[in-house]
Amino acid sequence: MTNFTETDFASLAEQALVRCHTLATFTQEPGQLTRLFLSPPMRDVHSQLEGWAAALGLETSIDAAGNWHAVRHSADLEARTLLIASHLDTVPNAGAYDGPLGVVLGLGLLEALGDLAVPYHLHVVGFSEEEGVRFGVPFLGSRALVGTAEPLLELTDAAGVTVRQAIGDYGLDVSALSEARLRGEVLGYLEFHIEQGPVLEADGRALGAVSAVAGQSRFNLAFTGKANHAGTTPMHLRRDALTGAAEFILAAETQARQTPGLVATVGFIEARPGASNVIPGAAHFTLDVRHAEDEVRRRAQTELLETAGRIAAARHLSLKQEVRMEVSATPMDGVLTGLLGEALEAEGHGGSTLVSGAGHDAMVTGTVWPSTMLFVRSPGGISHHPDETVLAEDVEAALRVGVRFLTLLAEREEGR
Ligand SMILES: [Zn+2]
Known part of the structure:
Protein backbone atom coordinates (compact mmCIF):
# COMPACT_ATOMS: atom_id res chain seq x y z
CA MET A 1 0.00 0.00 0.00
CA ALA A 214 -29.80 15.04 15.20
CA GLY A 215 -33.53 14.68 14.75
CA GLN A 216 -35.54 17.86 15.11
CA SER A 217 -39.04 19.06 15.90
CA ARG A 218 -40.42 22.54 15.42
CA PHE A 219 -43.58 23.93 16.93
CA ASN A 220 -45.61 27.13 16.74
CA LEU A 221 -47.01 28.08 20.15
CA ALA A 222 -49.33 30.87 21.21
CA PHE A 223 -50.47 32.09 24.62
CA THR A 224 -53.58 34.25 24.66
CA GLY A 225 -54.54 36.36 27.70
CA LYS A 226 -56.10 39.78 27.83
CA ALA A 227 -54.64 43.05 26.59
CA ASN A 228 -55.31 45.84 29.05
CA HIS A 229 -54.10 49.18 30.41
CA ALA A 230 -50.54 48.98 31.78
CA GLY A 231 -51.19 51.69 34.34
CA THR A 232 -54.58 50.77 35.77
CA THR A 233 -54.52 46.95 35.87
CA PRO A 234 -53.06 45.64 39.17
CA MET A 235 -50.50 42.85 38.86
CA HIS A 236 -52.73 40.16 40.39
CA LEU A 237 -55.54 40.85 37.90
CA ARG A 238 -53.46 40.58 34.76
CA ARG A 239 -53.51 37.87 32.09
CA ASP A 240 -50.18 38.75 30.49
CA ALA A 241 -49.36 36.40 27.58
CA LEU A 242 -45.77 37.63 27.23
CA THR A 243 -44.73 36.93 30.83
CA GLY A 244 -46.19 33.45 30.31
CA ALA A 245 -43.97 33.04 27.25
CA ALA A 246 -40.99 34.36 29.21
CA GLU A 247 -41.57 31.71 31.90
CA PHE A 248 -41.77 29.06 29.20
CA ILE A 249 -38.56 30.19 27.48
CA LEU A 250 -36.62 29.91 30.75
CA ALA A 251 -38.21 26.52 31.51
CA ALA A 252 -37.13 25.26 28.07
CA GLU A 253 -33.60 26.47 28.66
CA THR A 254 -33.45 24.80 32.08
CA GLN A 255 -34.75 21.49 30.77
CA ALA A 256 -32.31 21.47 27.82
CA ARG A 257 -29.40 22.22 30.14
CA GLN A 258 -30.40 19.34 32.37
CA THR A 259 -30.70 16.82 29.51
CA PRO A 260 -27.36 15.75 27.98
CA GLY A 261 -27.22 16.43 24.25
CA LEU A 262 -30.57 18.21 24.10
CA VAL A 263 -30.87 21.65 22.51
CA ALA A 264 -34.10 23.66 22.76
CA THR A 265 -34.57 27.12 21.27
CA VAL A 266 -37.30 29.73 21.19
CA GLY A 267 -35.99 31.62 18.18
CA PHE A 268 -38.98 33.79 17.34
CA ILE A 269 -41.43 35.67 19.53
CA GLU A 270 -44.03 38.33 18.85
CA ALA A 271 -46.14 40.13 21.46
CA ARG A 272 -49.43 41.78 20.59
CA PRO A 273 -50.70 44.40 20.49
CA GLY A 274 -47.11 45.53 21.06
CA ALA A 275 -47.18 48.89 22.79
CA SER A 276 -45.21 50.03 25.82
CA ASN A 277 -48.35 50.98 27.78
CA VAL A 278 -50.43 47.88 26.98
CA ILE A 279 -50.27 44.49 28.73
CA PRO A 280 -49.55 41.93 25.97
CA GLY A 281 -52.71 39.97 25.26
CA ALA A 282 -51.07 37.49 22.89
CA ALA A 283 -47.62 35.97 22.49
CA HIS A 284 -46.73 33.86 19.47
CA PHE A 285 -43.45 31.97 19.58
CA THR A 286 -41.61 29.01 18.12
CA LEU A 287 -39.91 26.03 19.75
CA ASP A 288 -37.10 24.06 18.10
CA VAL A 289 -35.98 20.84 19.84
CA ARG A 290 -33.10 18.61 18.69
CA HIS A 291 -31.35 15.46 19.90
CA ALA A 292 -29.39 12.56 18.39
CA GLU A 293 -31.86 10.07 19.89
CA ASP A 294 -35.48 10.36 18.82
CA GLU A 295 -36.76 8.92 22.08
CA VAL A 296 -34.99 11.59 24.14
CA ARG A 297 -36.25 14.34 21.82
CA ARG A 298 -39.83 13.09 21.92
CA ARG A 299 -39.81 12.77 25.71
CA ALA A 300 -38.36 16.27 26.04
CA GLN A 301 -40.89 17.87 23.72
CA THR A 302 -43.78 16.13 25.47
CA GLU A 303 -42.53 17.52 28.80
CA LEU A 304 -42.05 20.99 27.30
CA LEU A 305 -45.55 21.07 25.87
CA GLU A 306 -46.89 19.94 29.28
CA THR A 307 -44.92 22.76 30.88
CA ALA A 308 -46.55 25.21 28.47
CA GLY A 309 -49.94 23.83 29.48
CA ARG A 310 -49.15 24.24 33.21
CA ILE A 311 -47.97 27.82 32.68
CA ALA A 312 -51.13 28.63 30.72
CA ALA A 313 -53.37 27.17 33.43
CA ALA A 314 -51.57 28.97 36.26
CA ARG A 315 -51.71 32.31 34.44
CA HIS A 316 -55.25 31.95 33.07
CA LEU A 317 -54.02 31.97 29.48
CA SER A 318 -55.18 29.82 26.61
CA LEU A 319 -52.58 27.81 24.73
CA LYS A 320 -52.47 26.84 21.06
CA GLN A 321 -49.77 24.56 19.73
CA GLU A 322 -49.05 23.20 16.26
CA VAL A 323 -46.30 20.92 14.95
CA ARG A 324 -44.48 22.56 12.03
CA MET A 325 -42.03 19.78 11.33
CA GLU A 326 -40.63 16.61 12.78
CA VAL A 327 -37.58 14.82 11.35
CA SER A 328 -36.06 11.68 12.83
ZN1 LIG B 1 -23.86 22.85 4.23
Whole structure:
Protein backbone atom coordinates (compact mmCIF):
# COMPACT_ATOMS: atom_id res chain seq x y z
CA MET A 1 0.00 0.00 0.00
CA THR A 2 1.29 3.46 -0.90
CA ASN A 3 2.31 5.52 2.11
CA PHE A 4 1.83 8.90 0.40
CA THR A 5 5.09 10.28 1.82
CA GLU A 6 5.63 12.01 -1.55
CA THR A 7 2.22 13.65 -1.56
CA ASP A 8 2.28 17.40 -0.95
CA PHE A 9 -0.82 17.64 1.22
CA ALA A 10 -0.11 21.27 2.13
CA SER A 11 -0.27 22.30 -1.54
CA LEU A 12 -3.43 20.26 -2.07
CA ALA A 13 -5.01 22.02 0.94
CA GLU A 14 -3.97 25.41 -0.40
CA GLN A 15 -5.46 24.48 -3.77
CA ALA A 16 -8.74 23.43 -2.10
CA LEU A 17 -8.99 26.80 -0.35
CA VAL A 18 -8.22 28.73 -3.55
CA ARG A 19 -10.88 26.69 -5.32
CA CYS A 20 -13.47 27.53 -2.65
CA HIS A 21 -12.63 31.21 -3.15
CA THR A 22 -12.94 30.84 -6.93
CA LEU A 23 -16.37 29.19 -6.63
CA ALA A 24 -17.41 31.93 -4.18
CA THR A 25 -17.05 34.51 -6.98
CA PHE A 26 -19.99 32.90 -8.81
CA THR A 27 -22.94 34.67 -7.24
CA GLN A 28 -26.38 35.97 -8.20
CA GLU A 29 -25.99 39.01 -5.89
CA PRO A 30 -23.08 41.37 -6.60
CA GLY A 31 -20.99 42.11 -3.51
CA GLN A 32 -21.99 38.97 -1.62
CA LEU A 33 -22.17 35.20 -2.16
CA THR A 34 -25.71 34.04 -2.85
CA ARG A 35 -26.19 31.05 -5.13
CA LEU A 36 -29.54 29.32 -5.01
CA PHE A 37 -30.76 26.15 -6.70
CA LEU A 38 -30.37 26.33 -10.51
CA SER A 39 -29.46 30.02 -10.47
CA PRO A 40 -27.36 31.30 -13.42
CA PRO A 41 -24.01 31.32 -11.52
CA MET A 42 -24.40 27.57 -10.95
CA ARG A 43 -23.41 27.20 -14.65
CA ASP A 44 -20.10 28.93 -13.91
CA VAL A 45 -19.55 26.62 -10.93
CA HIS A 46 -20.16 23.60 -13.13
CA SER A 47 -17.81 24.72 -15.90
CA GLN A 48 -15.12 25.54 -13.34
CA LEU A 49 -15.51 22.07 -11.79
CA GLU A 50 -15.41 20.51 -15.28
CA GLY A 51 -12.01 22.05 -15.84
CA TRP A 52 -10.61 20.72 -12.58
CA ALA A 53 -12.12 17.27 -13.17
CA ALA A 54 -10.82 17.13 -16.75
CA ALA A 55 -7.28 17.66 -15.49
CA LEU A 56 -7.75 14.48 -13.41
CA GLY A 57 -9.15 12.57 -16.39
CA LEU A 58 -12.57 12.18 -14.77
CA GLU A 59 -15.81 11.52 -16.60
CA THR A 60 -18.32 14.27 -15.76
CA SER A 61 -22.04 14.87 -16.21
CA ILE A 62 -24.99 16.90 -14.89
CA ASP A 63 -28.21 15.08 -14.01
CA ALA A 64 -31.80 16.30 -14.40
CA ALA A 65 -31.81 17.76 -10.88
CA GLY A 66 -28.72 19.84 -11.68
CA ASN A 67 -26.33 17.70 -9.62
CA TRP A 68 -22.75 17.67 -10.89
CA HIS A 69 -21.00 14.28 -11.18
CA ALA A 70 -17.37 13.23 -11.69
CA VAL A 71 -16.48 9.54 -11.77
CA ARG A 72 -13.23 7.60 -11.60
CA HIS A 73 -13.90 4.01 -12.58
CA SER A 74 -12.12 1.11 -10.95
CA ALA A 75 -10.63 -1.56 -13.19
CA ASP A 76 -12.17 -4.10 -10.83
CA LEU A 77 -15.26 -5.59 -12.50
CA GLU A 78 -16.85 -6.37 -9.14
CA ALA A 79 -16.32 -2.83 -7.89
CA ARG A 80 -18.94 -0.98 -5.89
CA THR A 81 -19.11 2.82 -5.67
CA LEU A 82 -17.91 5.20 -2.97
CA LEU A 83 -19.69 8.54 -3.14
CA ILE A 84 -17.90 11.66 -1.93
CA ALA A 85 -20.34 14.54 -2.00
CA SER A 86 -21.50 17.87 -0.68
CA HIS A 87 -23.66 20.75 -1.94
CA LEU A 88 -22.95 23.68 -4.28
CA ASP A 89 -25.86 25.97 -3.39
CA THR A 90 -25.57 28.56 -0.62
CA VAL A 91 -27.69 30.55 1.79
CA PRO A 92 -28.06 34.29 1.03
CA ASN A 93 -24.89 36.23 1.89
CA ALA A 94 -22.99 33.02 2.58
CA GLY A 95 -19.42 32.08 3.40
CA ALA A 96 -17.20 30.28 0.90
CA TYR A 97 -16.92 26.87 2.57
CA ASP A 98 -20.34 25.57 3.61
CA GLY A 99 -20.92 22.99 0.90
CA PRO A 100 -18.24 23.62 -1.78
CA LEU A 101 -15.40 22.58 0.55
CA GLY A 102 -16.74 19.01 0.52
CA VAL A 103 -16.80 18.93 -3.29
CA VAL A 104 -13.32 20.37 -3.84
CA LEU A 105 -11.94 18.04 -1.15
CA GLY A 106 -13.45 15.14 -3.10
CA LEU A 107 -11.45 16.25 -6.15
CA GLY A 108 -8.40 16.85 -3.94
CA LEU A 109 -8.57 13.28 -2.64
CA LEU A 110 -8.73 11.90 -6.16
CA GLU A 111 -5.69 13.99 -7.03
CA ALA A 112 -3.86 12.68 -3.95
CA LEU A 113 -4.65 9.09 -4.94
CA GLY A 114 -3.05 9.72 -8.33
CA ASP A 115 -3.09 6.52 -10.34
CA LEU A 116 -3.21 4.27 -7.30
CA ALA A 117 -5.74 1.55 -8.09
CA VAL A 118 -8.54 1.04 -5.57
CA PRO A 119 -11.17 -1.71 -5.75
CA TYR A 120 -14.12 0.70 -5.90
CA HIS A 121 -15.39 3.41 -8.21
CA LEU A 122 -14.94 6.92 -6.85
CA HIS A 123 -17.85 9.22 -7.57
CA VAL A 124 -17.74 12.89 -6.57
CA VAL A 125 -21.11 14.67 -6.50
CA GLY A 126 -21.81 18.39 -6.14
CA PHE A 127 -25.46 18.61 -5.07
CA SER A 128 -27.53 21.32 -6.72
CA GLU A 129 -29.57 22.09 -3.62
CA GLU A 130 -29.27 21.48 0.09
CA GLU A 131 -30.10 24.71 1.90
CA GLY A 132 -33.83 24.84 1.14
CA VAL A 133 -33.69 28.58 0.42
CA ARG A 134 -35.35 28.83 -3.00
CA PHE A 135 -38.23 26.36 -2.55
CA GLY A 136 -38.44 26.22 1.24
CA VAL A 137 -37.62 22.51 1.30
CA PRO A 138 -34.04 21.29 1.58
CA PHE A 139 -32.13 18.39 -0.03
CA LEU A 140 -33.57 18.56 -3.59
CA GLY A 141 -30.22 17.37 -4.98
CA SER A 142 -29.61 14.42 -2.70
CA ARG A 143 -33.27 13.46 -2.85
CA ALA A 144 -32.95 13.17 -6.64
CA LEU A 145 -29.94 10.92 -6.14
CA VAL A 146 -31.91 8.51 -3.91
CA GLY A 147 -35.05 8.80 -6.06
CA THR A 148 -37.38 10.75 -3.75
CA ALA A 149 -37.44 14.19 -5.46
CA GLU A 150 -40.53 13.64 -7.66
CA PRO A 151 -43.06 14.73 -4.98
CA LEU A 152 -41.28 18.12 -4.78
CA LEU A 153 -41.74 19.09 -8.44
CA GLU A 154 -44.78 21.32 -7.92
CA LEU A 155 -43.31 23.37 -5.06
CA THR A 156 -43.06 27.05 -5.96
CA ASP A 157 -40.42 29.68 -5.21
CA ALA A 158 -41.11 33.31 -4.23
CA ALA A 159 -41.69 34.21 -7.90
CA GLY A 160 -44.23 31.41 -8.36
CA VAL A 161 -41.87 29.26 -10.44
CA THR A 162 -42.21 25.52 -9.80
CA VAL A 163 -39.28 23.14 -9.36
CA ARG A 164 -40.44 21.54 -12.61
CA GLN A 165 -40.23 24.89 -14.47
CA ALA A 166 -36.91 25.80 -12.84
CA ILE A 167 -35.39 22.55 -14.11
CA GLY A 168 -36.72 23.24 -17.63
CA ASP A 169 -35.63 26.90 -17.56
CA TYR A 170 -32.11 25.81 -16.68
CA GLY A 171 -32.11 23.64 -19.82
CA LEU A 172 -32.44 20.29 -18.08
CA ASP A 173 -35.00 17.60 -18.91
CA VAL A 174 -37.39 17.08 -16.01
CA SER A 175 -38.71 13.87 -17.58
CA ALA A 176 -35.26 12.40 -16.95
CA LEU A 177 -35.45 13.07 -13.21
CA SER A 178 -35.96 9.40 -12.38
CA GLU A 179 -32.64 8.70 -14.12
CA ALA A 180 -30.89 10.93 -11.60
CA ARG A 181 -31.48 8.14 -9.09
CA LEU A 182 -28.17 6.42 -8.64
CA ARG A 183 -28.15 2.81 -9.75
CA GLY A 184 -25.38 0.33 -9.16
CA GLU A 185 -24.10 -0.83 -5.83
CA VAL A 186 -23.03 1.92 -3.44
CA LEU A 187 -20.62 0.79 -0.76
CA GLY A 188 -20.74 4.10 1.05
CA TYR A 189 -21.21 7.85 1.15
CA LEU A 190 -18.62 10.21 2.62
CA GLU A 191 -19.27 13.91 3.20
CA PHE A 192 -16.69 16.46 4.30
CA HIS A 193 -18.28 19.55 5.82
CA ILE A 194 -17.32 22.43 8.04
CA GLU A 195 -18.74 21.85 11.52
CA GLN A 196 -20.71 25.14 11.53
CA GLY A 197 -20.55 25.03 15.31
CA PRO A 198 -18.07 25.59 18.15
CA VAL A 199 -17.54 22.06 19.54
CA LEU A 200 -14.31 21.04 17.77
CA GLU A 201 -12.72 24.42 18.45
CA ALA A 202 -13.70 24.25 22.13
CA ASP A 203 -12.08 20.78 22.30
CA GLY A 204 -8.93 21.98 20.52
CA ARG A 205 -9.50 19.51 17.67
CA ALA A 206 -9.19 20.02 13.92
CA LEU A 207 -11.50 17.21 12.84
CA GLY A 208 -14.23 14.94 14.10
CA ALA A 209 -16.28 12.03 12.78
CA VAL A 210 -20.04 12.46 13.02
CA SER A 211 -22.02 9.77 14.84
CA ALA A 212 -25.48 11.01 13.92
CA VAL A 213 -27.38 13.92 12.49
CA ALA A 214 -29.80 15.04 15.20
CA GLY A 215 -33.53 14.68 14.75
CA GLN A 216 -35.54 17.86 15.11
CA SER A 217 -39.04 19.06 15.90
CA ARG A 218 -40.42 22.54 15.42
CA PHE A 219 -43.58 23.93 16.93
CA ASN A 220 -45.61 27.13 16.74
CA LEU A 221 -47.01 28.08 20.15
CA ALA A 222 -49.33 30.87 21.21
CA PHE A 223 -50.47 32.09 24.62
CA THR A 224 -53.58 34.25 24.66
CA GLY A 225 -54.54 36.36 27.70
CA LYS A 226 -56.10 39.78 27.83
CA ALA A 227 -54.64 43.05 26.59
CA ASN A 228 -55.31 45.84 29.05
CA HIS A 229 -54.10 49.18 30.41
CA ALA A 230 -50.54 48.98 31.78
CA GLY A 231 -51.19 51.69 34.34
CA THR A 232 -54.58 50.77 35.77
CA THR A 233 -54.52 46.95 35.87
CA PRO A 234 -53.06 45.64 39.17
CA MET A 235 -50.50 42.85 38.86
CA HIS A 236 -52.73 40.16 40.39
CA LEU A 237 -55.54 40.85 37.90
CA ARG A 238 -53.46 40.58 34.76
CA ARG A 239 -53.51 37.87 32.09
CA ASP A 240 -50.18 38.75 30.49
CA ALA A 241 -49.36 36.40 27.58
CA LEU A 242 -45.77 37.63 27.23
CA THR A 243 -44.73 36.93 30.83
CA GLY A 244 -46.19 33.45 30.31
CA ALA A 245 -43.97 33.04 27.25
CA ALA A 246 -40.99 34.36 29.21
CA GLU A 247 -41.57 31.71 31.90
CA PHE A 248 -41.77 29.06 29.20
CA ILE A 249 -38.56 30.19 27.48
CA LEU A 250 -36.62 29.91 30.75
CA ALA A 251 -38.21 26.52 31.51
CA ALA A 252 -37.13 25.26 28.07
CA GLU A 253 -33.60 26.47 28.66
CA THR A 254 -33.45 24.80 32.08
CA GLN A 255 -34.75 21.49 30.77
CA ALA A 256 -32.31 21.47 27.82
CA ARG A 257 -29.40 22.22 30.14
CA GLN A 258 -30.40 19.34 32.37
CA THR A 259 -30.70 16.82 29.51
CA PRO A 260 -27.36 15.75 27.98
CA GLY A 261 -27.22 16.43 24.25
CA LEU A 262 -30.57 18.21 24.10
CA VAL A 263 -30.87 21.65 22.51
CA ALA A 264 -34.10 23.66 22.76
CA THR A 265 -34.57 27.12 21.27
CA VAL A 266 -37.30 29.73 21.19
CA GLY A 267 -35.99 31.62 18.18
CA PHE A 268 -38.98 33.79 17.34
CA ILE A 269 -41.43 35.67 19.53
CA GLU A 270 -44.03 38.33 18.85
CA ALA A 271 -46.14 40.13 21.46
CA ARG A 272 -49.43 41.78 20.59
CA PRO A 273 -50.70 44.40 20.49
CA GLY A 274 -47.11 45.53 21.06
CA ALA A 275 -47.18 48.89 22.79
CA SER A 276 -45.21 50.03 25.82
CA ASN A 277 -48.35 50.98 27.78
CA VAL A 278 -50.43 47.88 26.98
CA ILE A 279 -50.27 44.49 28.73
CA PRO A 280 -49.55 41.93 25.97
CA GLY A 281 -52.71 39.97 25.26
CA ALA A 282 -51.07 37.49 22.89
CA ALA A 283 -47.62 35.97 22.49
CA HIS A 284 -46.73 33.86 19.47
CA PHE A 285 -43.45 31.97 19.58
CA THR A 286 -41.61 29.01 18.12
CA LEU A 287 -39.91 26.03 19.75
CA ASP A 288 -37.10 24.06 18.10
CA VAL A 289 -35.98 20.84 19.84
CA ARG A 290 -33.10 18.61 18.69
CA HIS A 291 -31.35 15.46 19.90
CA ALA A 292 -29.39 12.56 18.39
CA GLU A 293 -31.86 10.07 19.89
CA ASP A 294 -35.48 10.36 18.82
CA GLU A 295 -36.76 8.92 22.08
CA VAL A 296 -34.99 11.59 24.14
CA ARG A 297 -36.25 14.34 21.82
CA ARG A 298 -39.83 13.09 21.92
CA ARG A 299 -39.81 12.77 25.71
CA ALA A 300 -38.36 16.27 26.04
CA GLN A 301 -40.89 17.87 23.72
CA THR A 302 -43.78 16.13 25.47
CA GLU A 303 -42.53 17.52 28.80
CA LEU A 304 -42.05 20.99 27.30
CA LEU A 305 -45.55 21.07 25.87
CA GLU A 306 -46.89 19.94 29.28
CA THR A 307 -44.92 22.76 30.88
CA ALA A 308 -46.55 25.21 28.47
CA GLY A 309 -49.94 23.83 29.48
CA ARG A 310 -49.15 24.24 33.21
CA ILE A 311 -47.97 27.82 32.68
CA ALA A 312 -51.13 28.63 30.72
CA ALA A 313 -53.37 27.17 33.43
CA ALA A 314 -51.57 28.97 36.26
CA ARG A 315 -51.71 32.31 34.44
CA HIS A 316 -55.25 31.95 33.07
CA LEU A 317 -54.02 31.97 29.48
CA SER A 318 -55.18 29.82 26.61
CA LEU A 319 -52.58 27.81 24.73
CA LYS A 320 -52.47 26.84 21.06
CA GLN A 321 -49.77 24.56 19.73
CA GLU A 322 -49.05 23.20 16.26
CA VAL A 323 -46.30 20.92 14.95
CA ARG A 324 -44.48 22.56 12.03
CA MET A 325 -42.03 19.78 11.33
CA GLU A 326 -40.63 16.61 12.78
CA VAL A 327 -37.58 14.82 11.35
CA SER A 328 -36.06 11.68 12.83
CA ALA A 329 -32.40 11.46 13.77
CA THR A 330 -30.12 9.79 11.21
CA PRO A 331 -27.38 7.65 12.73
CA MET A 332 -24.26 7.51 10.56
CA ASP A 333 -23.12 4.04 9.48
CA GLY A 334 -21.23 2.31 12.30
CA VAL A 335 -18.72 0.54 10.04
CA LEU A 336 -17.79 3.56 7.90
CA THR A 337 -17.71 5.89 10.89
CA GLY A 338 -15.51 3.36 12.70
CA LEU A 339 -13.19 3.34 9.69
CA LEU A 340 -13.13 7.13 9.74
CA GLY A 341 -12.26 6.94 13.45
CA GLU A 342 -9.36 4.58 12.62
CA ALA A 343 -8.15 7.00 9.95
CA LEU A 344 -8.34 9.91 12.41
CA GLU A 345 -6.41 7.96 15.02
CA ALA A 346 -3.76 6.87 12.52
CA GLU A 347 -3.23 10.52 11.58
CA GLY A 348 -2.87 11.55 15.21
CA HIS A 349 -6.35 12.93 15.85
CA GLY A 350 -8.09 11.79 18.99
CA GLY A 351 -11.45 12.55 20.41
CA SER A 352 -14.94 11.17 20.35
CA THR A 353 -17.53 11.45 17.61
CA LEU A 354 -19.86 14.46 17.35
CA VAL A 355 -23.56 14.80 16.75
CA SER A 356 -24.50 17.19 13.98
CA GLY A 357 -27.16 19.60 15.17
CA ALA A 358 -27.58 20.92 11.62
CA GLY A 359 -29.17 18.95 8.80
CA HIS A 360 -26.99 17.62 5.97
CA ASP A 361 -27.34 15.62 2.74
CA ALA A 362 -26.00 12.62 4.70
CA MET A 363 -29.46 12.52 6.37
CA VAL A 364 -30.96 11.71 2.97
CA THR A 365 -28.25 9.35 1.73
CA GLY A 366 -28.16 7.68 5.16
CA THR A 367 -31.67 6.31 4.53
CA VAL A 368 -30.42 4.18 1.61
CA TRP A 369 -26.62 3.87 1.77
CA PRO A 370 -24.06 3.49 4.56
CA SER A 371 -23.13 7.13 5.16
CA THR A 372 -20.62 9.01 7.24
CA MET A 373 -19.38 12.59 7.68
CA LEU A 374 -16.13 14.24 8.66
CA PHE A 375 -16.42 17.66 10.27
CA VAL A 376 -13.68 20.26 9.86
CA ARG A 377 -13.31 22.81 12.67
CA SER A 378 -15.16 26.12 12.16
CA PRO A 379 -13.08 28.96 13.65
CA GLY A 380 -15.32 30.95 15.98
CA GLY A 381 -18.09 28.46 15.23
CA ILE A 382 -19.20 30.89 12.50
CA SER A 383 -21.18 29.77 9.46
CA HIS A 384 -23.96 30.98 7.12
CA HIS A 385 -22.11 34.30 7.24
CA PRO A 386 -19.41 35.92 5.04
CA ASP A 387 -16.97 35.62 7.98
CA GLU A 388 -17.18 31.83 7.81
CA THR A 389 -13.66 30.43 7.51
CA VAL A 390 -11.50 27.34 7.83
CA LEU A 391 -7.82 26.81 8.67
CA ALA A 392 -5.41 25.62 5.96
CA GLU A 393 -3.81 23.14 8.38
CA ASP A 394 -7.24 21.67 9.17
CA VAL A 395 -7.99 21.23 5.47
CA GLU A 396 -4.60 19.54 5.06
CA ALA A 397 -5.45 17.25 7.99
CA ALA A 398 -8.82 16.45 6.40
CA LEU A 399 -7.05 15.42 3.16
CA ARG A 400 -4.62 13.20 5.06
CA VAL A 401 -7.44 11.54 6.98
CA GLY A 402 -9.44 11.21 3.77
CA VAL A 403 -6.63 9.41 1.97
CA ARG A 404 -6.09 7.17 4.99
CA PHE A 405 -9.82 6.38 4.98
CA LEU A 406 -9.70 5.52 1.26
CA THR A 407 -6.79 3.11 1.77
CA LEU A 408 -8.44 1.46 4.78
CA LEU A 409 -11.60 1.10 2.72
CA ALA A 410 -9.59 -0.40 -0.15
CA GLU A 411 -8.15 -3.03 2.22
CA ARG A 412 -11.63 -3.81 3.47
CA GLU A 413 -13.07 -4.13 -0.03
CA GLU A 414 -10.20 -6.37 -1.14
CA GLY A 415 -10.88 -8.69 1.79
CA ARG A 416 -14.59 -8.84 1.00
ZN1 LIG B 1 -23.86 22.85 4.23
